[in-house]
Structures are given as C-alpha cells and as structure tokens.
Amino acid sequence: MIKSIGIVGAGTMGSGIAEVAALAGIATVLTDTSEPTLTAARERIAQSIKRAVGKKRVSASEAEEANARITLTPSLADLTACDLVVEAIIEDEQVKRDLFRQLDRMLAPHAILGSNTSSLSITALASATQRPDKVVGIHFFNPVPLMKLVEVVQGRHTSNDTALEAFELAQRLGKTAVLCKDTPGFIVNRIARPFYGEALRLLGEGVASAEQIDYIVKTEGGFKMGPFELMDLIGIDVNYAVTKSVYEQFAHEPRFRPHAIQKQMVDAGTLGRKAGRGFFDYAGAGPNPPKAQS
Amino acid sequence: MMEKHIWILGDSPLVEEYTALFVQHEFETRVRINPEGAVSRVPLGARQFVESEQITSAVLELTALSQETKRKNLVLLDDIVPFHIPILSASVTATVAEQASWLKYPSRLIGIGAFPTLLDSGTIELVQSPTTGNPARVAAEQLVAMLEMHVALVEDSVGLVMPRILCSLINEACFALAEQLAEPEDIDTAMKLGTNYPCGPFEWAERIGAKHVLAVMKALHRFYEEDRYRSAPLLQMAALRNMSLRKMNG
Ligand SMILES: NC(=O)c1ccc[n+]([C@@H]2O[C@H](COP(=O)([O-])OP(=O)(O)OC[C@H]3O[C@@H](n4cnc5c(N)ncnc54)[C@H](O)[C@@H]3O)[C@@H](O)[C@H]2O)c1
Numbered sequence: 314m315i316k317s318i319g320i321v322g323a324g325t326m327g328s329g330i331a332e333v334a335a336l337a338g339i340a341t342v343l344t345d346t347s348e349p350t351l352t353a354a355r356e357r358i359a360q361s362i363k364r365a366v367g368k369k370r371v372s373a374s375e376a377e378e379a380n381a382r383i384t385l386t387p388s389l390a391d392l393t394a395c396d397l398v399v400e401a402i403i404e405d406e407q408v409k410r411d412l413f414r415q416l417d418r419m420l421a422p423h424a425i426l427g428s429n430t431s432s433l434s435i436t437a438l439a440s441a442t443q444r445p446d447k448v449v450g451i452h453f454f455n456p457v458p459l460m461k462l463v464e465v466v467q468g469r470h471t472s473n474d475t476a477l478e479a480f481e482l483a484q485r486l487g488k489t490a491v492l493c494k495d496t497p498g499f500i501v502n503r504i505a506r507p508f509y510g511e512a513l514r515l516l517g518e519g520v521a522s523a524e525q526i527d528y529i530v531k532t533e534g535g536f537k538m539g540p541f542e543l544m545d546l547i548g549i550d551v552n553y554a555v556t557k558s559v560y561e562q563f564a565h566e567p568r569f570r571p572h573a574i575q576k577q578m579v580d581a582g583t584l585g586r587k588a589g590r591g592f593f594d595y596a597g598a599g600p601n602p603p604k605a606q607s
Numbered sequence: 608m609m610e611k612h613i614w615i616l617g618d619s620p621l622v623e624e625y626t627a628l629f630v631q632h633e634f635e636t637r638v639r640i641n642p643e644g645a646v647s648r649v650p651l652g653a654r655q656f657v658e659s660e661q662i663t664s665a666v667l668e669l670t671a672l673s674q675e676t677k678r679k680n681l682v683l684l685d686d687i688v689p690f691h692i693p694i695l696s697a698s699v700t701a702t703v704a705e706q707a708s709w710l711k712y713p714s715r716l717i718g719i720g721a722f723p724t725l726l727d728s729g730t731i732e733l734v735q736s737p738t739t740g741n742p743a744r745v746a747a748e749q750l751v752a753m754l755e756m757h758v759a760l761v762e763d764s765v766g767l768v769m770p771r772i773l774c775s776l777i778n779e780a781c782f783a784l785a786e787q788l789a790e791p792e793d794i795d796t797a798m799k800l801g802t803n804y805p806c807g808p809f810e811w812a813e814r815i816g817a818k819h820v821l822a823v824m825k826a827l828h829r830f831y832e833e834d835r836y837r838s839a840p841l842l843q844m845a846a847l848r849n850m851s852l853r854k855m856n857g
Contacts, residue, residue: 454801489800491794494786501801504798505798510775528730529768530768534725536805
C-alpha cells in the first residue's frame with residue numbers, strides 16, 4: 314500500500330498530480346529544480362482546490378487538509394522516504410534517465426518509480442536503474458484534475474505487482490486506469506494519430522477546408538471538437554512533435570508520417586490558440602467560433 | 608419542390624437506414640437490396656422496386672461492398688430511368704469520376720457519403736465531381752433539405768471525410784490490438800476519456816461492421832496506392848469471418 318508519493322517536476326502535470334494525490338488523502342512531496350516554479354505550483358494547486366470547493370466537489374475542511382498534505386521542497390533528498398515517486402519533468406530521455414539513476418540510489422528497495430512521459434520508452438528509462446521491475450509508466454492527461462484517464466504502461470521488465478500497484482493508485486486518485494504495453498504513443502497518442510493525419514491530408518488534397526472538415530467531424534461524427542480546432546488547442550508544435558516521435562519510434566511506418574502542412578505552420582509560428590493563430594484566427598475575437606484562414 | 612418519390616438500391620444495412628428516413632419523411636419509397644446482401648426483406652413502409660415502373664424523382668444507389676454490383680446497378684438505372692432524374696450514389700468506396708465513366712448520362716450522377724451509422728447525425732456529405740451537372744447537385748441538396756439534414760459539399764475522393772477518418776482510426780486500433788497493446792475495452796475507454804471521443808474505435812466498428820470498414824480501407828489503398836492505407840490483418844480476418852473485432856485478440 315502506497316502511503317506517500319513523491320513528485321519530481323512541479324510544472325503543469327506535476328502540480329496536477331500533486332493536487333489529486335493530496336485530495337485522495339496521500340502524503341505528497343513535490344519537488345522542482347526551479348524555486349519560482351515551486352512557489353507558482355503552491356499557488357496554482359491552492360486555486361484549483363478552491364475552485365473544487367466552489368463547485369462543491371470538495372468541502373472546506375478537506376481542502377485545508379489537502380493543502381497541508383503537500384510538502385514543497387527544492388531538495389530531491391526530501392523524497393527518500395516515499396513509497397512511489399512519479400517524475401513529470403522535461404520530456405528528455407537523458408535527463409529522465411539521470412533522475413531515475415539518482416532516485417534508484419536514494420529510495421527504499423520497495424519503492425516504485427513512475428514516469429509521466431508521453432512519448433519515451435518506459436523500458437529505456439527503466440534500464441537506467443537497478444530495479445527495472447519497479448519502473449512503470451503512469452501517464453496522466455492534461456488537465457490532471459479534470460481528465461479521468463490514466464494509462465498504466467508496463468515496460469519489458471515491469472513486474473505485474475508493480476503494474477497492479479500503479480493501477481490501484483490511479484483508482485485511489487479517482488481515475489479510470491487502463492493497462493497497456495510499452496509501445497510508442499501508448500494507446501491514446503497512437504490511435505489518435507489518424508484523426509489528425511487524415512484530416513491534414515484531406516486538407517492538403519483540397520477535398521475540404523479545415524472549417525468544413527471540423528464541421529463534418531462534429532455534426533456527422535459526433536465529436537466534441539474537430540481535428541483542426543483540437544490541433545490549435547493542443548498547439549501545432551506539440552502535436553507535430555508527438556507525430557514525429559511516434560513516426561520515428563515506429564521505424565518510419567507510413568501510417569504515422571507527419572504532414573508538411575504541420576511543419577510549415579510550426580516554421581511560420583502559427584502554433585494555434587497560444588499564438589493567436591493556427592488553422593483558425595483567434596486574434597481579437599473571442600475564442601468561439603474560430604474564423605478560418607483563407 | 609421535388610415530388611416525394613424515391614428509389615433505393617444497395618446493401619444492408621444502408622438500404623434499411625435510408626429507407627426508414629425517407630419513409631419517415633413521407634416519401635413513396637421503392638427498394639431493392641442486392642441479392643448477395645439480402646439479409647432482410649423489403650424494409651418497413653417501402654415497396655419492392657419494379658423495373659418497368661419508371662416514376663421517381665431521384666434514385667439512391669447505396670452499394671458499398673461490391674464494385675461489380677454497383678456498376679451493374681448504375682448501368683441498369685442509367686438505362687431505365689429518364690436522363691434528367693438525378694442518381695445519388697454512395698461514393699465512399701469509389702470516386703464519382705470512376706462511376707461516371709460507366710454511364711451514358713454521367714452529369715446526373717452525384718456522390719453521397721452514405722455510410723453505416725452516420726445517418727444518425729445531422730449532416731450528409733455530397734460529392735460533386737467535375738462530371739456532375741449543377742441540376743443534379745441542386746436536386747441532391749433539395750433532397751437532403753427535405754430530410755431535414757445539412758449538406759457538406761466535398762470534392763471527389765475515396766473515403767470522403769468522416770468515413771476516411773473513422774475507418775483509419777479503427778484500422779489503427781486493429782493493428783494495436785493485434786500487437787496486444789491493450790484489451791479492446793480498454794482501448795475504447797482510453798479514447799473516450801483521454802481524448803473525448805464520443806465512441807471507442809471498437810464500439811464504432813461493432814456498429815458499422817468490419818466488412819464496411821475493410822471496404823473503405825481497401826478502396827483507399829487502391830486509390831492512393833500507398834502503404835499507409837494497408838488494412839490491418841486483424842480487420843481482414845474479422846470481416847472474412849464476420850466476427851466482432853473485440854473477440855479477435857488472444
Ligand atoms: N502537458 C501535457 O499535456 C502532458 C500530458 C501528459 C504527459 N506530459 C508529460 O509530463 C511531463 C511534464 O510535462 P509538463 O507539461 O508538466 O512540463 P512543464 O514544463 O510544465 O514542467 C516540467 C517541470 O520540470 C522541472 N524540471 C525539469 N528538469 C528537472 C529536474 N531534473 N529535476 C526537477 N525538476 C525538473 C521544470 O523546472 C518544470 O517546472 C513530460 O514528460 C510530458 O511529456 C505532459
């Protein structure tokens with residue numbers, strides 16, 4: 314039974330994971346190499362919990378207890394006593410391997426090492442440690458407090474016990490966990506590729522405009538968002554990076570080949586909502602409805 | 608306004624889906640299900656299609672599985688139906704341009720994105736090929752409006768928009784399932800919760816039918832001549848054995 318959780322990386326994902334862990338009654342230690350990030354994380358978590366109180370999902374006393382359950386620290390050594398440490402640091406294999414090597418030396422032998430990576434191989438990260446059987450992917454979705462899914466990724470050497478513990482932990486955090494094998498993109502980031510890839514090809518071939526494709530996908534297919542709106546929301550650079558990573562890891566399988574339109578948009582800096590412009594124009598007008606680029 | 612007479616030919620379950628819609632909108636509906644796809648009788652509220660009776664305002668050719676049958680049906684219709692009557696042909700598995708090349712009066716042919724389950728929604732894709740005349744397009748738009756649905760007019764291409772995206776997702780899920788990435792139910796759950804899809808790929812496949820998904824992938828592969836559209840072996844096996852994809856792994 315996991316009694317305490319350590320989280321490395323207090324950015325978007327790490328602070329979200331800390332929040333749901335603390336709300337589930339688990340002692341949580343959150344660390345980051347950047348002090349301002351830690352301060353910002355404390356504030357972000359408090360605000361998010363406050364909103365949950367406002368929506369009556371959490372009582373005032375639960376909120377207070379949850380905030381008190383989180384220890385923020387710049388020192389990795391403060392995670393030594395944790396039963397499980399999840400890393401949510403920068404998506405860089407070498408940096409993550411170095412971190413796992415360090416944690417492996419520090420932590421108790423029973424402790425589990427989890428990674429929130431979206432695209433790196435769990436098996437490769439595990440090989441940096443002396444406990445590959447205790448390394449597991451625990452892939453949350455953004456925003457963590459709202460998104461119900463956690464992919465529990467079993468690497469080549471991850472033991473069934475470790476996968477089960479991660480699975481049960483995700484459930485304790487109020488999530489729906491699914492177990493999957495360690496392959497590029499896991500489930501969601503892989504199977505969703507054609508949603509964007511075919512939409513881009515339809516656009517590139519002039520079968521329909523971005524606006525029309527989104528309209529069809531929403532009104533004919535019943536999707537909440539069309540592929541172009543969604544790429545704009547995710548960030549075209551982020552979406553392109555995921556596609557490239559899956560493509561490369563699958564040895565250039567043609568089903569995953571990135572589209573030139575996406576690369577050109579990244580080069581042009583039209584990255585989607587965050588840039589004010591992507592497939593649609595967000596400058597000036599409110600976010601809805603987006604106006605198509607000509 | 609167009610008279611409410613319609614002829615519908617093709618495969619199950621598309622013929623049943625469209626017939627129900629036309630009958631509900633008080634069309635005098637005549638129907639023929641292709642002999643090889645005859646799993647059901649003439650759908651409720653419709654009458655049998657009679658070749659000698661030539662009164663209709665439009666014809667719907669909904670064959671999606673066999674190119675040969677589709678061609679036969681279209682050539683027959685081209686012969687017996689007056690040349691000014693528009694023919695709307697399900698064009699998910701063949702371009703309108705290709706089908707038009709079979710006809711004496713190609714300008715009356717317009718494509719329709721008829722695909723199982725997609726009729727539950729409010730939008731129908733229509734395909735205007737360079738061969739399609741404007742009168743046929745206008746008539747088709749009128750017909751869709753009479754069904755209280757919206758038109759999305761797209762260019763001539765195999766798979767159109769929604770069937771192409773949907774079938775590619777299901778095909779990818781089939782590759783993943785064959786690799787035992789995860790349980791099919793978990794793949795469905797992950798796509799619904801992780802990226803807000805209204806249905807999981809296997810739930811869709813269940814409703815659409817593996818045969819229809821495979822027909823789209825085969826058509827895309829034939830049209831583009833690209834490996835990208837190779838159909839997953841698991842999908843082929845499920846279609847051949849008429850089995851649920853969810854029961855295909857392990
Ligand atoms: N953002 C998403 O939508 C999303 C979704 C699922 C998974 N992920 C994955 O989660 C991880 C984190 O993503 P994010 O969006 O939260 O990033 P982020 O940039 O918001 O946060 C990363 C944090 O890690 C810190 N950090 C970097 N190196 C460190 C180190 N060696 N030790 C301690 N702290 C370090 C940084 O200071 C930063 O605060 C990545 O692996 C990413 O692939 C992201």
